[in-house]
Amino acid sequence: MSFENQIVKWYINNKRELPWRENIDPYRVWISEIILQQTRVVQGEKYFNNFIKKFPSIESLSSADESEVLKMWKGLGYYNRAINIHKTSKKITNTLNGIFPNTYNELIKLNGIGDYTASAISSICFHEYNPVVDGNVLRLLSRYYGLKNPIDSLKGQRNIREIGKKLISKVDNPGDFNQAMMEYGALVCTPFPDCKSCIFSSKCIAHINNEVDTIPVKSKKKKPKERFLNYIVFIDSKQKTIVNKRINKDIWYKLNEFPLIESKTEIKNIFTNSDFKKLVDNSHLTLKKENEKIYRVKHVLSHQILYISFYQINVKDLITSGVHLSNLNNYNFPVPITNFINKLLI
DNA sequence: AAAGCGGGGAA
DNA sequence: TTCCCAGCTTT
Structure with a gap:
């Protein structure tokens, strides 16, 4: 046959x-x-x-x-x-x-x-x-x-x-x-x-010919690029936070995320007021240093290695038009952000 | 022709 | 760790 x-x-x-x-x-x-x-x-x-x-x-x-x-x-x-x-x-x-x-x-x-x-x-x-x-x-x-x-x-x-x-x-x-x-x-x-x-x-x-382990032949070998994503999870006294939408031609196009600072290397120091005033329109937010938490995770894609840090920061002022923490599941987050929310935030 | 785009499971 | 999965689009 x-x-x-x-x-x-x-x-x-x-x-x-x-x-x-x-x-x-x-x-x-x-x-x-x-x-x-x-x-x-x-x-x-x-x-x-x-x-x-x-x-x-x-x-x-x-x-x-x-x-x-x-x-x-x-x-x-x-x-x-x-x-x-x-x-x-x-x-x-x-x-x-x-x-x-x-x-x-x-x-x-x-x-x-x-x-x-x-x-x-x-x-x-x-x-x-x-x-x-x-x-x-x-x-x-x-x-x-x-x-x-x-x-x-x-x-x-x-x-x-x-x-x-x-x-x-x-x-x-x-x-x-x-x-x-x-x-x-x-x-x-x-x-x-x-x-x-x-x-x-x-x-x-x-x-x-005993070549099963060498066929098929592949030629391309590209090294994944490393990126450092620093997410600022603001939380006000009413348990509201800020959620943005990714709109650039990049990974996770049209998915949601927290305010982001991307850096060339890992950031060790705590952010200051001037750091995150650049992140949000309602820059009247002020930093309240107590109760701050940092969570880091490595997330591997086919073509990129992501070193993600979540900075959970309480703010004194109320976030206008923020999203309540219990309402985050209505948004489409990428997997590592969903994991953070489910394991550590809620 | 090459690069960019996710996440998970198997070895 | 490394590989690769019922690939397509853009550069």
């Missing part, structure tokens, strides 16, 4: 029962594909269920506030995915008459949908023969064919896409084939695989 038919057969017999496989509603498939970008199935599954429960249809999603969509995304990371999902839902509802685009060429024009997602949706929902190229496929095919082009290079990825194109052209169900490739990469041909249980081990070039 050919590779492409063998892996589809394996998929039919071994696939996981997952909520987005209950049907092929393009809305649900689309949401699942966006959630699962750079995200493991086990992590994304609960987000998918919560998201679909909150927004059962594309109309309900399109009429929601952006903050409500971000709330469902909180903790999942790469928050532009949520913003793009919201944008695209509005476009489909308001300018495409609510009709989901049903071809690769139309899908790839939408915000947040690239080659992978357009291929996935068009193959699973509309039976188009577009091969997906994700991390699983790159790993599986580069091992099976013994390819040593770096998989993080455009050339290496284009090559594997061409191979995928030939393979998918010979199967009956392109959606099943694409999901089979990813499922096999996720369950069998993993980064540290158990080749004894692999049905392709007798034909896998990497296995035959």
Whole structure:
């Protein structure tokens, strides 16, 4: 049996029962594909269920506030995915008459949908023969064919896409084939695989040449940059504090935070009045030194290492238009700030 | 072509 | 610690 038919057969017999496989509603498939970008199935599954429960249809999603969509995304990371999902839902509802685009060429024009997602949706929902190229496929095919082009290079990825194109052209169900490739990469041909249980081990070039641990090849190695974030958590006598929204093109775009001073190194000394008068509009606030607490935490992202300090400072004056501490859970904070609030502030 | 963008789980 | 996950967008 050919590779492409063998892996589809394996998929039919071994696939996981997952909520987005209950049907092929393009809305649900689309949401699942966006959630699962750079995200493991086990992590994304609960987000998918919560998201679909909150927004059962594309109309309900399109009429929601952006903050409500971000709330469902909180903790999942790469928050532009949520913003793009919201944008695209509005476009489909308001300018495409609510009709989901049903071809690769139309899908790839939408915000947040690239080659992978357009291929996935068009193959699973509309039976188009577009091969997906994700991390699983790159790993599986580069091992099976013994390819040593770096998989993080455009050339290496284009090559594997061409191979995928030939393979998918010979199967009956392109959606099943694409999901089979990813499922096999996720369950069998993993980064540290158990080749004894692999049905392709007798034909896998990497296995035959004992190169499974060196294929796929990756070229890029970038050192994460270090940043020092100092959050000032003002608290007045009425238990109110100041909350801002991140508006710059940076991490945590459109999420909330406390007043921030970013520094080149870790700040040891306590802030003075002049330090934090720069932070807030109502600079009549005065520092009250007693009851001050400092909490430091290291938070690691893929591309940055964050050294975060929270300075909890009581102020004498009342904060105008502040947020009560018991009301903070209505705001979308990044994970390290949520942890601080839950563990130490409330 | 390269950089920027989260968070968590596994080895 | 290091790797990497159903990638996309901007520079």
